Amino acid sequence: MIYLDHASTTPVEKKVLDQMLPYFSEKFHNPSSLYAGALEARRAIEKSRKKIADFLNCSPDEIIFTSGGTESNNLAILGITQNLKFKGKPHIVTSAIEHPSVLNPCRELEKKGFEVSYVLPNSQGIVEATAISKLLKKSTVLVSLMYANNEVGTIQPVAQVGKIIKKFNKKNNCQIVFHTDACQAASYLDMNEKKLGVDLLTINGSKVYGPKGVGALFVKRGIDISPIIFGGGQEEGLRSGTLNTPLIVGLGAAIELINPKKTQKERLLRDLLIDGLLEISASRLNGSRLSRLANNVNISFDAVEGESAVLYLDRAGIACSTGSACSSKSLEPSHVLLSMGLSEERAHCSLRFTLGRKTTKMEICKTISEVKKTVEKLRKISAL
């Protein structure tokens, strides 16, 4: 199978798996206990925490382990807004193209009386920093902007927004907290938290060749955040629950293997795929070509419904995804494509291919020819 759905999830690298394995049955001890075995587990966890801290250029005590990207995003948004000393109607700014694990906690807060601004991206799938800047006010308590979009791979101006917020806070004596969901970006972009100017940052294992079910939230020292899970008080009380040593070790190992300099091959193959697919008539690239992750291709083919195309390609041995409503749980087409101003029809006709470390040129060439065949077949039976 040619796997081109790495934005959905990545395989666990062999080197990562090897480091995880001893912590399932041999070194299984509860890292919070006192005996020697437990100490070994504790050390492995702290080693992993240090690796992630080095990766983000922060201090290890600023890393909280969670069960994944969804929990990290929930902890960031709900944790910041839980015990506000703020009087009046608190305001949150986020974008319309966030992952559901950011959008849905925000919608929950709206029900509880928060005001939430969902900033639309431009037609290229980029949220402009000035659009966020305009919305900041004294009642704003949180800004959450993803680093790179999961559907169209567009890179958002996080560092620029970070600067704007700092300036606004200083000028108005406010404490707007800035969060970024960097799950998709982690393998490809500069993750130095100081350069980004963020207070909270989400990463997870499942998108960086680590295990699923583990993530981390960077919480800048001094940021007042409350837990959303209560129990034994692990992770400085911010995330109760027995620490999952093998998964945490896996996350650290995966993060350590990240090297953005090695993504040039993916970028070249991505361009080969984009150019090859755009040769097909009535095809259009969705999202900016320039400000785009090195592994993302999102293209619409007129009159070709996405779910049908994904299933035809699956039969041809190619795994990809679509923004069509038919494949979603909600029966609504992609909120990301619609908020960019694309028609519903074009959103139904979108296909996403996301490349990975092991993607080869041969796979890309095969994909181009199979997509051509699929588009031809489905256009033949299409009523449009």
Next chain:
Amino acid sequence: MSKDDIKEDRLDGWIYSKIVEDHFFNPRNVLLDDQKEGDFDAIGVIGSPACGDVMKVYLKIRDDIIMDFKWKTFGCASAIASTSVLSEMVVGKSIEEAYKIGARQIIEVLGGLPPKKIHCSIMGDRALRLAIDDYKERNRS
């Protein structure tokens, strides 16, 4: 919609029945390249591109019997499969019989559909009825 309409989970994990799979990958009676709308006695169109499903049904009718059913569908696997299976169900039937075919019958012949895909099959029979209405309209004297 009763529980019977919902297909049982396939052991291989595919969300559609074997019959849907077969009709989806090997659609029957698709309108051929060289056929024109004028070759047919009636046409029915339903759906909208914005909703992700559009079905077009082309009929040849002699003495109120459906002699030929050709179609084109823009949509997901269940939309394509349900138009294809419908095309096999109606040829040889009188227009009165064909008019009575409902979504439930289509779903039965397809071996069930996932619950959220039921609406796709409902569209096929509506397109067929629209085509029959079109035929009656054209032949009103």
